[in-house]
Amino acid sequence: MEEKIRIAIQKSGRLSEDSLKLIKECGIQFNNGTGKLKSDSDNFPAEFLFLRDDDIPGYVADGVADIGIVGENVSVETNKPVHTVHKLGFSKCRLSLAVPRTVEYTGLQMFHNKNIATSYPRILSTYLQQEGIEAAIHEISGSVEIAPSIGLADAICDIVSSGSTLMSNGLKEVEVIFRSEAVLISSNTLSAAKQKILDQLLFRIKAVQAAKNNKYILLNAPNHAIPKIIDVLPGMKSPTVVPLAMEGWSSIHSVINENEFWQIIENLREAGAQGILVVPIEKMII
Numbered sequence: 001m002e003e004k005i006r007i008a009i010q011k012s013g014r015l016s017e018d019s020l021k022l023i024k025e026c027g028i029q030f031n032n033g034t035g036k037l038k039s040d041s042d043n044f045p046a047e048f049l050f051l052r053d054d055d056i057p058g059y060v061a062d063g064v065a066d067i068g069i070v071g072e073n074v075s076v077e078t079n080k081p082v083h084t085v086h087k088l089g090f091s092k093c094r095l096s097l098a099v100p101r102t103v104e105y106t107g108l109q110m111f112h113n114k115n116i117a118t119s120y121p122r123i124l125s126t127y128l129q130q131e132g133i134e135a136a137i138h139e140i141s142g143s144v145e146i147a148p149s150i151g152l153a154d155a156i157c158d159i160v161s162s163g164s165t166l167m168s169n170g171l172k173e174v175e176v177i178f179r180s181e182a183v184l185i186s187s188n189t190l191s192a193a194k195q196k197i198l199d200q201l202l203f204r205i206k207a208v209q210a211a212k213n214n215k216y217i218l219l220n221a222p223n224h225a226i227p228k229i230i231d232v233l234p235g236m237k238s239p240t241v242v243p244l245a246m247e248g249w250s251s252i253h254s255v256i257n258e259n260e261f262w263q264i265i266e267n268l269r270e271a272g273a274q275g276i277l278v279v280p281i282e283k284m285i286i
């Protein structure tokens with residue numbers, strides 16, 4: 001029988017939608033109808049398991065799943081023997097210490113002998129130990145932000161993204177202790193056949209990510225401006241230059257990175273570029 005890789009994905013929550021989107025962008029089809037907890041792909045050697053995110057590192061470590069998508073926060077907190085294969089760039093958040101808004105924050109020393117509520121006791125205790133702070137950690141599994149207002153703790157350590165949950169619970173963020181994003185994790189003991197499937201999947205993921213981070217650019221320029229424009233454009237190897245029907249003009253094509261996008265556009269205009277078109281890239285194989 002053909003070998004398949006078992007991929008664990010969060011059933012529903014903050015990671016689910018982007019995880020499914022990434023799999024789809026990798027061209028992998030499967031049916032994840034409501035309530036379905038297991039599904040086979042019909043065009044890639046993979047089987048999907050839909051699980052609670054906290055259980056994913058454990059399943060991957062035990063070999064029940066071969067690979068999985070989880071937040072780094074959960075992977076580090078659960079401390080299971082798994083390998084982090086690749087950062088996926090979504091579900092970005094931070095783990096922060098927060099105190100009631102009315103408290104004047106004077107520094108980490110303030111947490112000495114205080115009671116801190118969190119769902120991340122391992123990450124928090126490692127951090128406090130490194131910083132030489134002795135505090136009591138009160139572990140709770142959810143709705144952590146409520147703890148100070150009901151007298152359960154002096155402070156909290158929880159996930160923050162926009163900060164709006166902290167704000168609506170009368171809290172303020174005072175220290176970031178960990179930054180997280182979704183990661184692909186794998187078992188430390190993959191068979192050679194499964195490793196090969198993982199490599200194929202990774203190749204596709206990297207092509208999808210590269211496409212998102214880059215844009216295809218087309219522009220027109222008078223031929224005398226071409227050397228200056230080529231200096232500005234990076235290109236995958238070097239820009240493509242093709243003559244226009246109009247004598248003395250060319251069309252130049254290249255690929256530019258999202259991060260340097262506006263600076264490059266400005267430089268191109270200064271160098272004499274006209275009619276600049278920027279289009280998204282579907283997949284990019286470097």
Ligand SMILES: Nc1ncnc2c1ncn2[C@@H]1O[C@H](COP(=O)(O)OP(=O)(O)OP(=O)(O)O)[C@@H](O)[C@H]1O
Nearest residue numbers: 010013014015052053054071074091092093159161
């Ligand atoms: N507000 C947020 N913004 C961005 N990423 C977040 C946010 N909250 C959580 N995450 C990331 O998404 C992961 C899953 O969050 P979610 O809230 O869905 O977990 P959960 O409630 O424990 O889900 P489950 O029911 O699967 O156990 C977190 O571990 C974290 O990495």
Ligand SMILES: O=P(O)(O)OC[C@H]1O[C@H](OP(=O)(O)OP(=O)(O)O)[C@H](O)[C@@H]1O
Nearest residue numbers: 014142143159160161162163164165166
């Ligand atoms: O800074 P913010 O943008 O407000 O995001 C932070 C909140 O998001 C997460 O909870 P979520 O909304 O996923 O609910 P949950 O606690 O039920 O998982 C997290 O546990 C925080 O409470």
Ligand SMILES: [Mg+2]
Nearest residue numbers: 052053054055
């Ligand atoms: Mg969970």
